[in-house]
Amino acid sequence: MTAIPNLTPAYAEMFLAIAGMALLMVGVFRKSDPIRGVTMLAILAFAVAAVLSISTNGAETVTFNGLFVVNAFTGFAKLLILLGAGLAMLLALPWARNEGVSRYELPVIMVFAVLGMMMMVSANNLLSLYVGLELQSLALYVLAAFNRGNLKATEAGVKYFVLGALASGLLLYGSSLVYGFSGTTSFAGLADALTGAESNAGVIVGIVFVICGFAFKVSAVPFHMWTPDVYEGAPTPVTAFFSVAPKIASLCLFLRILVGPFEDLMDQWRQVLTVICVASMLWGAVAAIAQNNIKRLMAYSSIGHVGYALIGLIAGTQEGARGMIYYMLIYLFMNVGTFAVILSMRVKDRYVESIDDLSGISKTNPAIALALTALMFSMAGIPPLAGFFGKYFVFAAAVNAGLIPLAVIGVLSSVIGAYYYLRLIKIMYFDGSVENFDRPDYSTSLVMGVCALSVVVFIFLPEPLLAGADAAAAALFQG
Amino acid sequence: MIAATLAFYLFSALAIVGALNVIFQRNPVHSVLWLIFTFFNAAGLFVLLGAEFVAMILVIVYVGAVAVLFLFVVMMLDINITMVREGFLKYLPVGLLVGGILLAELITVFAGWVMSDSADVLRAAPAPDPSDIGNTEALGLILYTDYIYVFQAAGIILLVAMIGSIVLTHRTRAGVRKQVIGEQNARRPSDTLEVVKVESGKGLQ
Numbered sequence: 001m002t003a004i005p006n007l008t009p010a011y012a013e014m015f016l017a018i019a020g021m022a023l024l025m026v027g028v029f030r031k032s033d034p035i036r037g038v039t040m041l042a043i044l045a046f047a048v049a050a051v052l053s054i055s056t057n058g059a060e061t062v063t064f065n066g067l068f069v070v071n072a073f074t075g076f077a078k079l080l081i082l083l084g085a086g087l088a089m090l091l092a093l094p095w096a097r098n099e100g101v102s103r104y105e106l107p108v109i110m111v112f113a114v115l116g117m118m119m120m121v122s123a124n125n126l127l128s129l130y131v132g133l134e135l136q137s138l139a140l141y142v143l144a145a146f147n148r149g150n151l152k153a154t155e156a157g158v159k160y161f162v163l164g165a166l167a168s169g170l171l172l173y174g175s176s177l178v179y180g181f182s183g184t185t186s187f188a189g190l191a192d193a194l195t196g197a198e199s200n201a202g203v204i205v206g207i208v209f210v211i212c213g214f215a216f217k218v219s220a221v222p223f224h225m226w227t228p229d230v231y232e233g234a235p236t237p238v239t240a241f242f243s244v245a246p247k248i249a250s251l252c253l254f255l256r257i258l259v260g261p262f263e264d265l266m267d268q269w270r271q272v273l274t275v276i277c278v279a280s281m282l283w284g285a286v287a288a289i290a291q292n293n294i295k296r297l298m299a300y301s302s303i304g305h306v307g308y309a310l311i312g313l314i315a316g317t318q319e320g321a322r323g324m325i326y327y328m329l330i331y332l333f334m335n336v337g338t339f340a341v342i343l344s345m346r347v348k349d350r351y352v353e354s355i356d357d358l359s360g361i362s363k364t365n366p367a368i369a370l371a372l373t374a375l376m377f378s379m380a381g382i383p384p385l386a387g388f389f390g391k392y393f394v395f396a397a398a399v400n401a402g403l404i405p406l407a408v409i410g411v412l413s414s415v416i417g418a419y420y421y422l423r424l425i426k427i428m429y430f431d432g433s434v435e436n437f438d439r440p441d442y443s444t445s446l447v448m449g450v451c452a453l454s455v456v457v458f459i460f461l462p463e464p465l466l467a468g469a470d471a472a473a474a475a476l477f478q479g
Numbered sequence: 480m481i482a483a484t485l486a487f488y489l490f491s492a493l494a495i496v497g498a499l500n501v502i503f504q505r506n507p508v509h510s511v512l513w514l515i516f517t518f519f520n521a522a523g524l525f526v527l528l529g530a531e532f533v534a535m536i537l538v539i540v541y542v543g544a545v546a547v548l549f550l551f552v553v554m555m556l557d558i559n560i561t562m563v564r565e566g567f568l569k570y571l572p573v574g575l576l577v578g579g580i581l582l583a584e585l586i587t588v589f590a591g592w593v594m595s596d597s598a599d600v601l602r603a604a605p606a607p608d609p610s611d612i613g614n615t616e617a618l619g620l621i622l623y624t625d626y627i628y629v630f631q632a633a634g635i636i637l638l639v640a641m642i643g644s645i646v647l648t649h650r651t652r653a654g655v656r657k658q659v660i661g662e663q664n665a666r667r668p669s670d671t672l673e674v675v676k677v678e679s680g681k682g683l684q
Binding site: 005010017020024064065067068103105108109115127128132134138139141142146148177181183200201202205 | 584587589590591592595624625626627629633635636638639643645
């Protein structure tokens with residue numbers, strides 16, 4: 001009686017769902033070395049999903065009774081997510097071999113996590129938003145505890161699960177308030193219901209709860225407490241995955257929901273987000289100084305980067321959205337590259353994570369030292385490198401939107417943050433050498449080289465990327 | 480009409496008594512039993528509202544599965560209730576503060592309650608008409624059409640939950656003997672038995 005919904009826009013998601021189940025079967029029935037085959041097939045599945053999502057990338061299309069939407073913005077966000085997940089998976093393969101982890105469920109769960117992220121990004125209703133978010137979160141809880149024999153990994157999993165469940169609860173409670181006071185959960189309906197209406201306490205409290213839930217997912221201060229422990233406890237390739245793909249997905253969804261249905265309440269959510277953003281930038285810069293474990297350092301670094309990306313969102317303009325997309329693209333390369341370096345920190349067949357282990361590697365492993373130098377300079381925002389442009393675009397958007405104090409705080413905290421990035425370089429080049437690293441694996445070096453190179457040569461090729469980000473931001477603001 | 484009103488007050492009062500008992504019982508097993516009692520009363524309230532499908536689901540899923548699971552967990556974990564209560568006074572001020580703030584927020588929210596004029600009209604004439612169609616049928620008609628996307632996604636979430644719990648808990652234990660029927664059937668007397676000719680007076684070595 002009812003016609004079958006238009007499935008074309010959702011081909012990428014459907015393919016990934018089926019691929020995840022098929023990979024599970026491959027893993028179960030393949031006798032020899034299943035993790036290698038399943039990982040390779042999963043990377044292939046990501047590539048196919050990327051092609052499918054590009055091919056559906058065009059005019060805005062809504063399907064599944066308004067629950068699902070694709071446009072240039074969701075297409076670009078999905079590409080970033082798939083790229084980050086694919087690179088993290090390339091890092092996971094040698095790690096699994098070195099650590100003797102032969103469980104093929106790792107790539108399978110990562111595929112389902114990516115599916116959840118793509119569903120989040122394409123959500124067009126609070127209901128589909130929550131379902132996508134929960135699929136993603138559930139997969140991530142399992143990934144955090146994947147190395148279950150390790151006490152720290154178990155702690156990371158339990159902490160992430162308990163706090164994540166609380167954040168989901170906040171999000172749901174906020175959604176229910178928004179639904180109760182506007183009578184609809186669809187983004188289009190919400191935009192209609194909230195246009196021109198005098199601001200109602202119920203809707204605002206609801207939005208604040210939703211923002212809290214999202215702030216937890218992107219690990220913004222004051223909802224960041226789980227981040228250092230989870231980053232430290234989770235297996236390093238999983239941490240690399242955590243630091244890019246879910247962050248990009250949640251930030252994109254954050255952007256879509258706040259400048260979409262809740263655009264007319266910008267005065268209200270701007271205040272909340274400004275506090276979150278300033279706190280994240282400052283705390284990310286200050287707290288990282290005392291860290292001695294490089295994974296914890298990266299956790300605080302990512303808290304700071306989320307703060308910078310949020311500046312673009314607070315600006316609330318097309319320019320700000322473009323800056324934020326741009327920032328996430330650059331952040332992806334910087335972060336995955338740094339985690340590739342962390343994964344090459346192996347002494348005598350054992351992974352090391354302390355900053356002091358980097359001491360003097362400019363003499364023993366000049367290539368790794370050079371790559372990390374480029375990445376750290378970029379993270380600190382030194383001009384010719386990619387990280388500078390990321391920061392420049394969000395700060396420029398903030399200034400043009402009249403948010404000069406925010407931009408000033410951003411610049412100040414990035415100067416504070418530069419201290420610990422530069423400290424790593426100082427340790428590598430000016431401290432005495434301690435121990436030689438083992439020769440890094442082929443795919444780890446590949447990811448490291450590609451990321452470091454793209455950070456360096458970024459200045460020469462921003463045109464096509466800028467065009468993509470422009471189209472994505474424009475799609476967000478055309479409605 | 481009076482019967483329905485009476486039933487409403489009966490179910491609500493019993494539900495409140497049950498809920499209070501869940502909190503104040505000393506023995507956690509008794510708490511779970513009172514929880515089951517509360518579920519039954521809530522199911523009764525749903526029947527009064529004309530939502531018989533939800534009522535039955537409540538009994539089947541919550542009483543039949545969730546509460547029984549709770550019972551298992553409570554019995555297996557062997558929680559020492561006095562130890563759980565130890566920190567009660569220490570955390571009381573913080574708990575009261577957070578609870579107070581939330582209460583104040585809720586009051587603000589519900590003070591701002593407004594009813595759309597069209598809401599009453601819509602509520603008076605629900606579509607489809609409840610006298611034409613049963614609960615279950617009406618739910619099924621939208622669950623598998625309008626909300627098929629969310630329905631399928633929920634299925635995938637359950638799949639991930641299943642994979643995850645197996646990944647995190649399943650391990651192959653050493654020294655577990657499993658029955659392999661093929662091996663048993665392939666066993667021949669010649670593999671295990673040896674017929675030895677014993678010469679008299681010598682014995683076996």
